Amino acid sequence: MSAPAVPVAGPATLGRGTKAGVDRWGGVIELWLRAHTAIVYAFLYLPIVIVVLFSFNANRLATIWTGFSLEWYTTALGDEVVQAALLNSFSVALPNAVLATAFGTMAALGLQRVGRKLRTTFDALTYISIIVPEIVIALSTLVLFASSFSFINDTLGTRIQLGIPTIIAAHMLFNISIVLLLVRARLSGMDRTMVEASYDLYASPWRTFRQITLPQLLPAIVAGFLLAFTFSFDDYVITSFVSGPGSSTLPIFIFGQVKRGVSPETNAVATMMLVFTLAMLALGQAALTRNARRSGGRQAGGMAGMIAETNG
Amino acid sequence: MATAVQTPEEAKGIRGRGSSALLTTALIFPAGLWYVLLLVAPLIIVTIFSFGNRAKNGGYEAAFTFDNYVRLLTQTQRMEPFFTSLWMAVAGTIGCLLVGLPLAYFIATRTTRHKGLFILLLVIPFWTSFLIRTYAWLIVLGRENVGGFIGSLIGDADFRILGTPAAVLVGLVYGYLPLMVFPLYVTLERMDRTLVEASKDLGAGRWATFRQITLPIALPGLITGSILVFIPMMGEYVIPQILGYGRTFLVGNALVDAFVQTRNWPFGSAMAVLLILVMLITITFYVWFVNRGRHGREVSVL
Numbered sequence: 001m002s003a004p005a006v007p008v009a010g011p012a013t014l015g016r017g018t019k020a021g022v023d024r025w026g027g028v029i030e031l032w033l034r035a036h037t038a039i040v041y042a043f044l045y046l047p048i049v050i051v052v053l054f055s056f057n058a059n060r061l062a063t064i065w066t067g068f069s070l071e072w073y074t075t076a077l078g079d080e081v082v083q084a085a086l087l088n089s090f091s092v093a094l095p096n097a098v099l100a101t102a103f104g105t106m107a108a109l110g111l112q113r114v115g116r117k118l119r120t121t122f123d124a125l126t127y128i129s130i131i132v133p134e135i136v137i138a139l140s141t142l143v144l145f146a147s148s149f150s151f152i153n154d155t156l157g158t159r160i161q162l163g164i165p166t167i168i169a170a171h172m173l174f175n176i177s178i179v180l181l182l183v184r185a186r187l188s189g190m191d192r193t194m195v196e197a198s199y200d201l202y203a204s205p206w207r208t209f210r211q212i213t214l215p216q217l218l219p220a221i222v223a224g225f226l227l228a229f230t231f232s233f234d235d236y237v238i239t240s241f242v243s244g245p246g247s248s249t250l251p252i253f254i255f256g257q258v259k260r261g262v263s264p265e266t267n268a269v270a271t272m273m274l275v276f277t278l279a280m281l282a283l284g285q286a287a288l289t290r291n292a293r294r295s296g297g298r299q300a301g302g303m304a305g306m307i308a309e310t311n312g
Numbered sequence: 313m314a315t316a317v318q319t320p321e322e323a324k325g326i327r328g329r330g331s332s333a334l335l336t337t338a339l340i341f342p343a344g345l346w347y348v349l350l351l352v353a354p355l356i357i358v359t360i361f362s363f364g365n366r367a368k369n370g371g372y373e374a375a376f377t378f379d380n381y382v383r384l385l386t387q388t389q390r391m392e393p394f395f396t397s398l399w400m401a402v403a404g405t406i407g408c409l410l411v412g413l414p415l416a417y418f419i420a421t422r423t424t425r426h427k428g429l430f431i432l433l434l435v436i437p438f439w440t441s442f443l444i445r446t447y448a449w450l451i452v453l454g455r456e457n458v459g460g461f462i463g464s465l466i467g468d469a470d471f472r473i474l475g476t477p478a479a480v481l482v483g484l485v486y487g488y489l490p491l492m493v494f495p496l497y498v499t500l501e502r503m504d505r506t507l508v509e510a511s512k513d514l515g516a517g518r519w520a521t522f523r524q525i526t527l528p529i530a531l532p533g534l535i536t537g538s539i540l541v542f543i544p545m546m547g548e549y550v551i552p553q554i555l556g557y558g559r560t561f562l563v564g565n566a567l568v569d570a571f572v573q574t575r576n577w578p579f580g581s582a583m584a585v586l587l588i589l590v591m592l593i594t595i596t597f598y599v600w601f602v603n604r605g606r607h608g609r610e611v612s613v614l
Contacts, residue, residue: 025518030422037418040411043486044437047448054451103342110339122340125347131591132355133547135564136584139571140354143361143581147372173350176343234441237549241572251443258447258554270444281439285432 048274055267072268082269084246085253089233091164092249096171097229103172104179104228105221108187109213111180129177138241141170145242162244170242171232178231179224186220219288226284230277355588362581370575380582393566394586400477400562401545404484405492408541409534411485412492416533417526419493420500431497438490446483446554453479453555475557483551488544492537499533500526532602539598543591563587 058069076082111119129137149160190213198208236251243252250273257266362380367373384390419430437445453459453473463471473479503526511521527534549564558565563583570580 107343
């Protein structure tokens with residue numbers, strides 16, 4: 001069980017501030033801190049590593065290792081249920097991310113232009129949408145959809161039902177809030193003098209937005225888009241309650257499999273999902289780093305820093 | 313999630329330039345529509361339903377009664393999921409704290425060039441599917457692995473971790489740990505290290521320095537982190553379902569049971585309202601705590 005590349009602080013930083021002889025527990029505490037950190041990182045990665053490892057297991061049983069095989073990937077990719085779920089996952093995540101990013105960014109920009117009362121209301125709703133437990137949102141949205149659909153269908157004789165559009169709509173609520181928070185945080189930390197300068201040089205509002213504001217907001221917008229996409233791609237709780245017949249996504253497939261006992265095929269599907277979302281993270285990180293370097297910005301922490309900042 | 317709120321001066325400065333009410337409305341409208349239709353409306357419906365009766369075939373029948381609340385608050389058996397959730401969330405928060413504080417302290421004070429890498433390594437698991445990270449523990453804690461190992465250590469062949477509250481607790485701490493570490497790290501990182509040096513120079517021991525300098529400084533981060541993990545733990549549904557085999561019955565499970573299995577929407581709605589109230593009380597307490605002694609400033613905390 002090796003910790004995944006946990007770099008250890010150089011010896012120079014180690015004994016600083018500890019006086020040998022006076023503080024004999026210093027060394028023990030330093031050792032404990034390091035050991036603790038290494039163990040926690042191992043704890044964080046162990047389950048993920050195990051899922052990936054067992055997806056290559058030659059055995060039908062998911063829990064005992066017998067040998068290396070790619071068999072489960074072939075099985076998974078050839079499985080029509082998996083193919084349909086994969087297609088559904090993308091059909092949900094992509095439109096959701098595009099729309100949520102657009103609406104969230106627009107609202108962040110618009111909120112700068114409104115009075116304090118409306119802004120406070122909006123802020124309150126944003127926080128409520130994040131604070132209210134996902135399961136409550138999921139069930140109350142289900143009740144809303146079910147009640148209104150049965151009413152519409154009864155009066156108009158239509159046959160509207162739950163499906164991919166309802167999943168997209170439900171996911172967008174949370175994602176608009178996330179994008180809104182990220183973009184607003186970025187806006188409030190933005191250098192206003194550039195905008196002033198642009199106006200002083202007689203640039204139109206639209207041009208100022210395109211050439212000054214938008215490039216500065218881009219890291220937050222990219223991060224928001226990727227967060228929205230991944231949330232939607234990985235979400236189980238909301239999806240499972242507002243999905244209809246034939247609109248199962250990958251997480252729903254995995255949950256169903258897990259309930260029947262983890263199979264190597266489950267692990268193979270999970271591994272592909274992991275690889276995909278991590279590739280997205282890497283892509284976002286790369287885009288942000290390049291953007292930061294080009295604009296000489298301080299956002300050196302990239303995506304990770306941005307997420308940590310928003311959480312802080 | 314501390315987000316600095318635009319000061320009124322800034323807002324005014326922007327509003328002064330070529331603004332039009334139409335554009336502002338167009339910018340805010342879509343998000344506003346979503347908030348109204350998919351947040352406000354569902355929550356209002358649930359609140360209304362909580363005062364109604366269960367229809368014969370399940371669902372909602374219009375009425376105005378407090379029956380659902382009375383039944384919920386007076387029948388111990390009905391309240392049990394709340395108490396289970398509460399103690400699991402408290403235990404999970406303490407677990408996150410015990411695991412997260414030394415970790416955040418290490419990253420903030422002992423790493424130099426690699427800080428970003430340490431943080432990135434915390435974000436990566438958090439970025440990956442919650443469902444996958446949770447079910448992975450089915451393999452880790454299973455009878456063939458940790459569960460069986462502990463069983464053989466204590467000589468009990470029937471020993472199981474999966475399906476017990478312990479498994480749920482492991483899942484909770486694992487799932488939400490980064491949310492505890494981020495704010496702790498941020499406060500500890502901003503800490504003025506000379507205070508620690510001064511404390512030591514004045515002859516204070518390690519423990520005294522930690523208790524009197526580090527801990528008070530880390531307190532805002534500690535409280536923020538605790539809230540950030542406590543709230544989702546309180547409403548957790550997937551982890552008890554997978555790692556607890558549905559036997560550790562939390563509020564989330566009780567809600568699904570009421571809405572989907574027994575289709576008693578009014579009773580489920582009453583539970584949902586109570587859960588939201590618990591969250592609001594927690595948040596109010598938090599806001600009050602953070603804003604102590606900081607009157608007159610517009611501070612947006614969460």
